[in-house]
Structures are given as structure tokens and as C-alpha cells.
Amino acid sequence: MIRRAGLTLNAGQKADLAVSFQHLVTLAAKLPRERKLSDEPAFVFLPPLPSPASPEPAKPSPRSPAAKPAPTGPARAAKAKPKAAAAKAKPKPAAKPAGKARPKAAKAPARQARRR
Amino acid sequence: MRSADVLHHLTIADAAGMIRARRLSPVDLARALLDRIERVNPSLDAYLLVTAQTAISTARAAEKAAMQGALKGPLHGIPLAYKDIYDTAGVRTTAHSRILENNVPAEDAETVRRLGEAGAVMLGKLATHEFAIGGPAFDLPWPPARNPWDTERFTGGSSSGTGAAVAAGLALGGLGSDTGGSIRFPAAYCGIAGIKPTAGLVSRRGVIPLSPSLDTAGPMAWTAEDCALLLDAIAGHDPADPASVPSTPPPGGYGVAAKRGVKGLRVGIIRRFYETDLPATAEVLEQMEDAERLLKDLGCTVATADCPPLISFNAANRLIISGEAYALHEADLIARPEAYSRAFRVRVMAGGVMRAADYIQAQRHRRALAAELNALFSRFDVLVTASTPGPAPRLADQTLDEGLSRPTYSAPANVSGGPAMSVCSGFAPNGLPLGLQIIGPPFGDATVLAVGHAVEEASGSRSRRPAI
Numbered sequence: 307m308i309r310r311a312g313l314t315l316n317a318g319q320k321a322d323l324a325v326s327f328q329h330l331v332t333l334a335a336k337l338p339r340e341r342k343l344s345d346e347p348a349f350v351f352l353p354p355l356p357s358p359a360s361p362e363p364a365k366p367s368p369r370s371p372a373a374k375p376a377p378t379g380p381a382r383a384a385k386a387k388p389k390a391a392a393a394k395a396k397p398k399p400a401a402k403p404a405g406k407a408r409p410k411a412a413k414a415p416a417r418q419a420r421r422r
Numbered sequence: 423m424r425s426a427d428v429l430h431h432l433t434i435a436d437a438a439g440m441i442r443a444r445r446l447s448p449v450d451l452a453r454a455l456l457d458r459i460e461r462v463n464p465s466l467d468a469y470l471l472v473t474a475q476t477a478i479s480t481a482r483a484a485e486k487a488a489m490q491g492a493l494k495g496p497l498h499g500i501p502l503a504y505k506d507i508y509d510t511a512g513v514r515t516t517a518h519s520r521i522l523e524n525n526v527p528a529e530d531a532e533t534v535r536r537l538g539e540a541g542a543v544m545l546g547k548l549a550t551h552e553f554a555i556g557g558p559a560f561d562l563p564w565p566p567a568r569n570p571w572d573t574e575r576f577t578g579g580s581s582s583g584t585g586a587a588v589a590a591g592l593a594l595g596g597l598g599s600d601t602g603g604s605i606r607f608p609a610a611y612c613g614i615a616g617i618k619p620t621a622g623l624v625s626r627r628g629v630i631p632l633s634p635s636l637d638t639a640g641p642m643a644w645t646a647e648d649c650a651l652l653l654d655a656i657a658g659h660d661p662a663d664p665a666s667v668p669s670t671p672p673p674g675g676y677g678v679a680a681k682r683g684v685k686g687l688r689v690g691i692i693r694r695f696y697e698t699d700l701p702a703t704a705e706v707l708e709q710m711e712d713a714e715r716l717l718k719d720l721g722c723t724v725a726t727a728d729c730p731p732l733i734s735f736n737a738a739n740r741l742i743i744s745g746e747a748y749a750l751h752e753a754d755l756i757a758r759p760e761a762y763s764r765a766f767r768v769r770v771m772a773g774g775v776m777r778a779a780d781y782i783q784a785q786r787h788r789r790a791l792a793a794e795l796n797a798l799f800s801r802f803d804v805l806v807t808a809s810t811p812g813p814a815p816r817l818a819d820q821t822l823d824e825g826l827s828r829p830t831y832s833a834p835a836n837v838s839g840g841p842a843m844s845v846c847s848g849f850a851p852n853g854l855p856l857g858l859q860i861i862g863p864p865f866g867d868a869t870v871l872a873v874g875h876a877v878e879e880a881s882g883s884r885s886r887r888p889a890i
Contacts (some may be wrong), residue, residue, distance in 0.1 A: 311774040312756045319759060319767060322822070326772040329826035330744055334780040336737040337787050345786065 429454035430591035431887055434648035435677075437594060438496035439648035441488055442715045443687050448488065452481035452543050455501045455610025459545065459592050461763055462890055468567045470506050471514055471531030474547040477501065480543045487541065496651050496677065498541030505581050506547040508534050508639075509628035517630045518550045520536065520761045521754055527734030531628025532663070533597060533639055533656045535630045540655040545593055550584030550869040554599055555580060555747060556766025558820055568817065569612060570777075570888040571854050575814040578607030579799055585612035595643035595652050599629060601636045602739050609642055609844040610809035610857025613888070615874060616642035617843035618835060619648045622667030624653070625660035633746040634665070635785070636739065636836050645884055646845055650680035653867065657843045666825050668813040672868040682878045687869070689717050690727025690802035695831050696811065699732035701811035705850040710808055713847050713858050716880050717806070717873075727798055727805055730791055735837045736829035738791060741776065741784035748773025762836040768822040788837050795838040799863035807831055809857030831859060841867040845874040846883040855883070 308315060308323065315323065429451055432440070438614035440446035456474050463469050484499030493499070504510065507517045509527035516522045530538065538544070549567040551708040557579055567582040567605025569575040569633030571592035577585045585608025588596055598605040600618035609616030618641050624639045633636055641652035659668040672679035691714060696702040702710075703872040717724050727780030746753070747770045751762075755774065760766060798805060808831055821827065835842030840863050858877055878884050 312752075313759065313771070313774060315757070315759060319771075322764065323775070324767050324770045325824055326823055329776055329823060330741060330772045330776050330780070331742050333733075333826070334783070336733055336775070337780065337783045338739070338790075339691040339783065341783075341786060346789075361757050367624040 427772050430458040433645050434496065434500050434594045434643055434651050435645070437500055437753070438498075440650070441484070441499045442493060444488060448481040448484035448543065449478065451499065451738060452477050452501050452545070455591075455593065458546055458590075459785045462570075462590055462592060463572055464588055466570055466592070467565045468583040468585050468590065469503065469519065469547055469888075470516060470549055470564050470583070473513060473544055476513075477543050477545050484541050484543065487715060494539075494541045494656075497655055498535065498873050500541075500594055501543045502537060502595050502597075502652075503545045503548050503584070503587055504534060504597045505554075505584050505599060506551050507550055507599060507630040508547075508597055509630070510544070510547065513754065515547065515630070517553045517768075518557070518562060518564060519763075520550045521553075522630075523563060529628060530794065532625035533608050535741065536621055536656050536658075537597075537652075538616060541601055542655070546716055548581075548587055548593075548596060550583060550855050551580035551604075552763050553630065553747070553751070554601060554604055555743070555769050556763045558582065558742070558817060559763035559765040562763050566817070568813045569814050570890045571613060571814065573890075574816055574818070575854065576611060576612035576817045576820055578609075578810070580604040580815065581616070581642060583718055585609060585614060585616070588614045588642055588644055589728045589888055591887070595641060595648050595655075597652075598642045599632075599641055600638045600745060600832075600836065601632050602836055603830050605642060606809055606842060606844040606857070606859060607830075610846075610859075611853070611882070613846040613849075613855025613857075613886075614642060614644055615646045615649050615843060615845045615878070616640065617646075617653065617841060617867065617871065617874075619653060619657065619867050620841045621839040622665050622869060623657050623669055623768055623841075623865070624690050625656075625658075625663045625666050627660055627663045631750060631843070633743040635741060635746060638836070643779065646843065646871050646878055647677065647680045649843065649874075650676035650871045653871070657686045657867075669865055671817060674845050675878055676868055678876045680871040682868075682872050684717075684873050685721030687722045687803045687873065689722045689724045689873070690798060691724060692727050692805055692807040694728065695732050696808040700829050700831065702808050706808050706810070706812055706856060707860075709848050709856045709858070712881075713806065713877065716847075716877065720876050720880055727802055729795055729798060729805075729834070732831065732834070734787070735834040738784045738788040739833040740826060741780055741785045742788065744770065744773035745781040745784075746773075750819035765822050788870065791834075792838040795834055796840065796863055799866070803862075803869055804866070804877050805861040806873075807859050809859040813850040813852065813854035813856060835861045838864075840864045841870045843870050845878050846882045847877050848883060849886065
């Protein structure tokens with residue numbers, strides 16, 4: 307299973323995975339399995355609704371994938387144009403690290419773009 | 423004018439009143455908080471980053487507005503801080519992880535933008551468990567936050583820094599997130615208030631996700647009333663968050679609704695969670711008896727509410743989190759698993775080898791459980807139970823598989839999607855705070871806040887601060 311998942315783990319990581327996997331197996335055993343075929347699955351894909359003004363599918367609604375809502379979290383920086391993002395993404399001069407471990411100076415999100 | 427020594431212990435409501443009356447300078451307030459952070463944060467590690475200069479310049483603008491009678495509202499000039507999974511334009515946002523150690527977002531999260539629009543002063547970014555799940559961990563670039571009531575104790579997580587900072591007077595309020603209890607655990611262990619709003623009420627755009635079908639963004643502060651004032655600023659539809667739902671705030675807003683009283687409310691107590699399913703300590707059992715008496719004294723009718731066993735909610739919650747979190751982190755877990763903390767790997771990696779059918783069954787079960795829990799609201803206005811089975815445990819006693827190995831009292835509200843908050847309703851004999859959890863029907867956030875406010879007022883718990 308580990309190989310099929312594409313994970314390359316050392317012995318310690320495999321041992322940790324074994325412990326947490328056993329917890330998931332135990333939790334999964336608590337789920338009821340006898341639901342009717344006709345029970346509605348929890349995932350329902352909702353296609354974008356047509357605009358009330360025009361019955362024809364013309365303009366995408368704000369919820370439509372075509373409208374490309376701003377991605378959340380780490381994905382955003384990856385999707386942003388690297389140059390534009392780098393230009394905007396200068397850390398504010400006021401920012402100063404706190405705590406015992408001092409982080410390295412902030413850089414543009416180029417590193418994040420690389421990881422995707 | 424209060425002395426600078428106690429400015430950091432003002433509530434948001436009190437500070438707003440003083441700023442409005444021109445009895446408190448937002449600049450003095452920001453400076454008092456920044457001084458306090460400099461003195462106390464090295465013992466608590468609540469902040470990962472302090473944005474001092476920006477805070478002072480924002481506070482100066484707020485002071486100017488106050489002098490011109492142009493305040494935007496109760497948050498104008500109020501110092502806040504945000505869990506480090508909230509994107510902040512131009513300010514490093516790490517999720518407390520090596521993976522995003524140098525991540526600098528180009529835009530603010532929608533919630534941060536709204537708070538900025540309301541004139542709030544950002545003090546900095548707060549510690550979290552890695553990506554809001556993997557912690558407390560000591561193998562990351564920053565140490566975990568510590569509990570201000572006893573620095574050897576756990577803050578609860580994952581909004582650990584927000585809990586510690588608010589309790590210690592290092593911010594008057596802040597933002598956390600809650601996928602399986604991450605606002606309510608630190609609120610309970612740190613003795614503050616925190617609400618997981620109804621799913622969809624607050625935008626998650628720009629909040630680094632953990633489990634998108636469960637993630638909820640929400641406020642944390644010293645009091646329920648302060649949480650309500652923060653919710654007034656951040657609640658509202660955001661078309662760019664696919665889970666955001668159009669909603670109507672209560673008349674006058676959540677801040678007003680929080681103080682509307684609770685007489686006549688029907689309260690259901692879910693005893694089975696803390697008596698049978700996960701037996702609580704003696705002090706929590708006593709706290710729950712006190713809470714029941716207190717609610718009756720406030721004019722509520724109180725009866726026992728029955729619901730499915732805790733483990734059912736936790737099974738659905740944990741399996742969904744495991745599958746979704748692994749999917750989000752798959753590329754990095756394959757490419758560089760060692761970059762994550764061991765706690766994160768233990769809690770997330772098994773999601774890569776779980777069966778798809780289990781994930782689907784968990785989602786189907788979630789729907790059934792949500793229907794069953796929400797059906798109780800035909801008989802009750804709110805449900806009440808413990809927030810945690812005891813006061814904050816020792817940090818050193820935390821296990822890596824925490825959350826997987828035993829159920830939590832918080833998961834039901836994540837599964838149901840309704841609002842749930844933790845307020846401090848008393849203290850254990852060793853002086854550590856105890857949290858009371860209040861759960862409402864979807865979009866019953868105002869009622870939950872009103873019960874939280876009433877409990878705080880009647881218990882007198884808000885007059886006691888950690889001696890740090």
C-alpha cells in the first residue's frame with residue numbers, strides 16, 4: 307500500500323504510519339455499511355446555475371469553475387504569475403520575527419511555485 | 423485613563439468604548455500590547471511574527487479617525503492577531519511549517535481584509551499546529567505555544583497561538599480555525615471564548631486549507647461578546663469561497679444579539695458525551711452540574727438531550743480529515759516527508775493508504791449524523807456539553823496520535839455544520855480554566871453567543887486572568 311501510494315518512508319516513518327493506519331481502520335469499522343443503494347451520496351456535484359435573466363447557458367455564474375475564483379491557501383501563490391507575485395510580495399518592513407527560532411528572511415513565493 | 427499595565431487586559435468592547443469616548447489612544451493601546459508581547463512572548467511562543475511598525479502606523483490612522491469622529495465601528499483601532507494559516511498580503515504566512523517557511527502571500531485572506539476594512543490593527547501572526555493539525559511539535563522551525571495559566575501545560579490546538587495570546591493579553595482578539603475542534607480546544611484550555619461559526623457563514627478564502635469539507639474560520643477573544651463583535655466584521659457571503667452561504671445577520675448584529683438574554687431558552691444537556699462516551703474528570707463533572715444550575719437560574723429550561731455516540735461523530739470527522747488532508751499534501755509527503763513534523767505525518771499520512779470507500783462512507787455517515795443532531799433543535803434552542811474531558815494536560819504528555827486514538831467532544835458540531843463555542847465557566851482546583859461548550863442549529867450563531875455571554879456574566883469567570 308505504501309509503495310502504491312508513492313510514499314518513500316524510512317523504518318521509523320513506516321512504524322508511525324502503521325500506528326495511525328490502525329487507528330483509521332478502527333474508526334472505519336464504526337461506520338455503518340448497510341445503507342440502501344438509493345441513499346443519496348454525500349457528494350452531489352452541482353453544475354453552475356444558469357443566470358435567472360437568461361435561460362440559455364451564457365455567462366458563467368460566480369460559482370462556476372469558469373469564473374476562476376481566487377484559489378485558497380498554498381495554491382494561490384503557485385497559480386499567481388511569478389513575476390507579478392514576486393513584485394507584490396515584498397515583506398512589510400515592520401515585520402520582525404518573534405520567538406526563539408529566527409526564521410530566514412522572507413522571499414517571494416517562487417519556492418512555492420516550484421513545489422507545485 | 424487606565425495605566426499601560428492593564429491596557430492589555432481590556433476587552434474589545436471596553437477598549438472600543440474608551441476609544442469612541444476619546445479616553446484611550448489606539449496608539450497607546452497598540453504600544454502597550456507590543457511591549458507586553460516583547461516581555462511575555464519569549465515564555466509563551468504564541469507569536470511567530472510581530473508586525474510592530476505596521477501596527478503602530480495603523481493605530482495612528484485609527485487615532486486620527488477617532489479625533490475626527492470618523493471611527494468605522496467597534497474594531498477601529500483594536501489590536502488583533504491571526505493564526506498563521508491566514509494569508510496576509512506581504513507578510514510571511516507559514517502554517518507553522520517548514521514547507522511554507524518563506525511563503526509571502528500577495529493578498530489578504532477575505533477575513534483579514536474585512537478586519538482591516540473595519541480598522542483593526544494587526545499585531546502579527548500566531549503559532550498553530552503544523553497546517554492546523556500536526557502538533558504540538560518540537561521538530562519544526564518554531565516551538566509550540568505554551569499555556570499562559572501554566573507554561574508546562576498544553577494550549578490545546580490547533581489555534582494554539584491565538585488561545586495563548588488572547589489569554590495572556592498579547593492581543594485583544596484573533597482568528598482561529600476549526601476542523602475538528604481547533605478553536606474550541608485552545609479556548610477551553612486557555613480560558614477564553616472561541617466560536618466555530620456555522621459552516622459557510624465566514625469566508626475561508628485565503629485560509630490555508632486542511633480539510634475543505636470541514637474547515638471553518640472563526641473568532642477567538644476573552645469574552646463571547648468580543649467574539650460577536652469580531653463575527654460582525656467577518657461574517658457574510660463571499661462568492662469566491664464555494665462553501666460560503668448568503669445569510670442575514672441578527673437585527674443590530676451579533677454584538678447586540680449576544681446581550682439579548684437567555685430567559686426562556688430550551689437547553690439540552692448532552693450528558694452521555696462526558697458521563698459515558700468519554701468520561702470526564704471529577705472537576706469537569708462538577709463544572710457541568712454548576713452549569714446546569716446556572717442555566718436554570720438564568721431562566722432556561724434544562725433537560726437531557728440524547729444523540730448518537732461520540733465515536734460515530736469522531737469516526738466520520740477523522741476519516742474525512744485524513745483523506746482530504748492527505749490529498750492536499752500528497753505531493754510534498756511523497757517528495758519530502760521529512761520536511762513535515764513527525765506529529766503531522768502520524769496524523770495525516772495514513773490518509774494516503776485508506777480506502778476510498780471508507781472516505782465515501784464517512785461522508786454518507788456525516789449526512790445522517792448531521793440530520794440526527796440537527797433534529798434535536800426542534801426540542802432545544804441550544805445543546806450544552808463539556809468542551810474537554812479535563813483541564814489542560816501537560817504538554818509533555820501529549821501523544822502523537824492524539825485525536826485519532828480517542829474521541830473529542832468537539833467533533834459533533836464539525837460534522838453537523840452548526841455553530842459551537844467554548845466559554846470559560848469556571849476553574850479547576852489547581853487554577854486551570856474549564857470550558858463549557860454550547861452548540862446551536864445551523865445559523866443559530868446569535869443564540870449560541872447569547873448563551874455564552876450569559877454564562878460568562880453569571881459565572882464571573884472573566885475577572886480572573888493568568889498570572890503571567
